[in-house]
Amino acid sequence: MTDSSPAPDSPPEFLDPPEAAGELGRLGPYRVIELLGQGGMGHVYRAQDTRLQRTVALKVMNERFAKSPNSRKRIVEEARSMAAVHHDNVATLFEVGQRNGTPFLAMELLHGATLEQLLQSGRRFTTDEIITIADQVALGLEAAHDRGIIHRDIKPANLWIQSPSERVKILDFGLAVAGSMVQGMARGDSVVGTPGYLSPEQARNETVDERTDLYSLGVVLYEMFAGKVPLLAPNTPTQLVNILCREPLPLSQRQRDGVPVEVPEPLERLIMRLLSKEPGARYETVGHFRKALQAVSEEIQLALQAELAIQIDPGAGSASGSVSPDAANVSVAAKPTGTRPMGMFVAGGLAVAVLIGGGVWWMLRDGTPEEKAEVASIAEEPPAVLAAGLGALQLTGNVVSDPAVPVGEVARFRLQLTNQAESAETDPRVQYSQAGQVARITTFLQQEGQLKRKAPAFPRAFSPKQLPAPGETQSIEIQFLTTNMALEPFDVIFELQSPAGASVDSIVSRFEIVENLQSGDLLGFNTIRTRAGKGADTFVRRGSTEDFGKQPALVVHRSGEKQGNVWSIAFLRFDLSQLDPPTGSESDSVSSVLQRIDRSVLLLSMAAESHPGAGRITVHGWPSDLRTPDGVGTQDWQETGAGHLTFENSPVPPDMDGLIPLGELEFDNSGEGLKDQPDGIRFISKALDDFLRSSPGVVTLVLSQEGWLDDPTRFNSRDRLPELAPGLAVRWKTD
Template sequence: MTDSSSAPESPPEFLDPPEAAGELGRLGPYRVIELLGQGGMGHVYRAQDTRLQRTVALKVMNERFAKSPNSRKRIVEEARSMAAVHHDNVATLFEVGQRNGTPFLAMELLQGATLEQLLRSGRRFNPDEVISIADQVALGLEAAHDRGIIHRDIKPANLWIQSPTERVKILDFGLAVAGSAVQGLARGDSVVGTPGYLSPEQARNETVDERTDLYSLGVVMYELCAGKVPLLASNTPTQLVNILCREPLTLSQQKRSGEPVDVPEPLERLIMRLLSKEPGQRYETAGHFRKALLSVSEQIHESKQAGLAIEVEPDAVNGSSVQEGSNSNAAKKATRGGSGKVLLAVGGLAAAVLIGGGAWWTLRDRPAEDSPAASVREASSPEASPAVLAAQLGALQLTGKVIADPEIPVGEMARFRLQLTNQAESPETDPRVRY
């Protein structure tokens, strides 16, 4: 759907004359207020349902398709079937009908923008966002496929991103089967779909099943990662040849703004499987795809968590060695993605805790005169407070226990709480008394 900058100069012929100020005309019980957008299949208007007093998006079929009785019948029958699918990731259809020989659909008026509009605005999507969008689209497709309905035209222009929830809504079920952006093939046949997002079986004008929607979803995911579709051509015949005969570059072979596309390997493998030429090599159903997508998401998150895992190998250190900071502390290792060891310098934290945090000790059972308040009173005089030397403190003994929250992604800040045990053997060696 393409936005329109202004309303048409005169009301369309299929509208009845306006009955009040501020409207373009009437379509049955709907007051048509303004044109919101237009595309190859028709026009979208903001309208008011006079029966229920609610604002709706009114989609009216293009006159070129409306003249064909077969097209009118197909859009009405398909859309009525789709109206029975109630799902959070499918735009809700309120009514399907015909008026003055023109089919129309009344659907919920959504806030936000299409995925196509977001891509054109320059927005980029990280792997987690790509996975979230794909999962929501697959959920909506699964609900439709369960009723035997194939969309046939999954593309960014038919995926609405609601604001501010970021929920994905699939648009234009039913409209996709009524006509096509690819016309004029041999014998007067037409291919249903949009160049760039067609599956090979669509390009061959064969009977399709739900796996054709998964192929198109793979193209959308590829575009979200690379900024372009995998097999785009300058004209329709070349586009069809590319889809049938050429293998797309893998995402790791693509460049975006002069830089290599950086996509986690599990996600790249999943997308390239969706782009298989033969339907049998793709995922069998949207449900199977969602399970594979969940596995990919878990692999990516495990890779991130591995970058936080800290393996500490305690080393024999004495009090004086603490002054040397990280150089004399135990070796700290981090494992990322199950391969290689990356050294993490956390010794500085240990030294800082010892030198600057000597007063933060866990209180064991002590007599009243050894309470923290008494210690503060004794240390109130500057002359009675000797300097705190790191060499006089015991060494911090680290264990192999991981203290990081594994749910914190790499690159984000975390706060840790360390509990140090007071190991003083007597009041004379108790740092709370001495310092």
């Protein structure tokens, strides 16, 4: 995103024509200025948000990928993953949308280069710089992992080094996976990631957790020292075999440009541990890794200080107390490191360094017993965290959750952790203040009649500082995806554990996985449009007697005094007799056939110039026995001419009395991302199913705006395009 690439010969088709000089075109509210770069999935442009007057980077998917529903879904998942993480070491996402069928992301515009670009340019990083980069990447990953998100594609191309601050930003959460989504990536699905940086569990297509990101980070650190990834092969299949079967050559045995790689032994140990084949041999969490990294940095600094040769005149400190004139001349010889520190973990000052490097030994040799005990305590390991010492921590209150979660969606739970310690002696924050991890909450799922099993969400870990203070309660959100879970009830068990896995407390909730009609494929459904049979669609506007039945859009609007108290309401009529009846019921009456409706979905598509944001629509059913003041019924109204609906003669004033409430339809049209998406908006409710079952065969649905919006909501009507007309999808019950 630094040096721009040459602009294409002609603007891409997904861009609207330019409206001013100096721009390639328009993408919704964005002025697209220039092409910054391109990759396998898409292009990145410099653009200006005309609403907030800020410069952004627009990541736009390639047209050939945009044609694939899976690719469009992936870029949306990337956006959701990035938007969920707010941290200085993660690139900020402003907006996700679609325009002319092309998904895009609006992100902060970064200055600098990727780590890959810097490595390819020949830049060599010092040990201090590598440690700093590792720590910043770990901080960003820790923020993502706290949200239940695994990146799964950590590599130099996805690590941005800002200029001039050299702050690291993690890019591209396009392969990120939230919580239990890893279950859906188990055996049978494709291997996902970049071959050189894949973890062994990714190569085996197994369940992954946060330790996968640690493995990939280890590959990056190895490459920064050696100039190449640890296991390199000429093709992907061989690369996967190497990752699974070969051990990487230790860094100290590598050569770079014919010269042995110089790497401090403690840091080499840390990197090689990250590259362990089995996740259990790596660090348990990113927090544990950061603690180990800090210890390694300090060990390296102590080793450097130990190499200082301090020569003091033997005459100094004589019994007479006189000091030789040369005693103050201290000769210090230090091995050149060639490092340019980035300000991370560096000991502060030569005097302190000498005290740490040589003074500890001096005190242990000649110090008082008290001094010896104090210094010896520095090297003591922190006490092991025992379940018995965590008795003051309890999971309290009721778990707040959605009792029904559509399969493939995120199950969210909120619970409370309380610290009931009455003194410092029983407060785990004090007792285990030196521990990296004090407690964790592990999630289990249990189906009726079966043993509990660990849920795909990895444990939520707590350091001493992350625990609530005595007498306080901390609200905690745990979430995981329900991909590939059975459509049945589950008990979800949240168990408070010690770091070793011993149980301290637990709390149980219950939820049910239901089918996903909101975004899943409508397999087995029959669809009719307002174009079929006696179908029709129109809208009415308060204060107008005009017939709007032949307009290309249906307007639903409600605004206040500043906009003139506008109120527009849409009417959709469907002829259910046009549905293909279930097998064996061809000769049955319409009413008996409709009794066999299992589920139904109202399908709408957003029209141009609709409200560019979130909104809610209330859906009502017009009962067959309710007639307008003019005597018009649900089956009789016309779009135009005699019998056409107006606001005053429709069944809506003054407060929709007499209509049957069916529920609320929510949408988010940010950046006009829903524009002209066929059936891009769905409304599902059991009340809609019941309304259709009890109907005489021709039904009218009424749409009104919930809340006040300055801009109207516009849905495509049957007069726009056949595939964009309002639809009603119905599935029959099976015998």
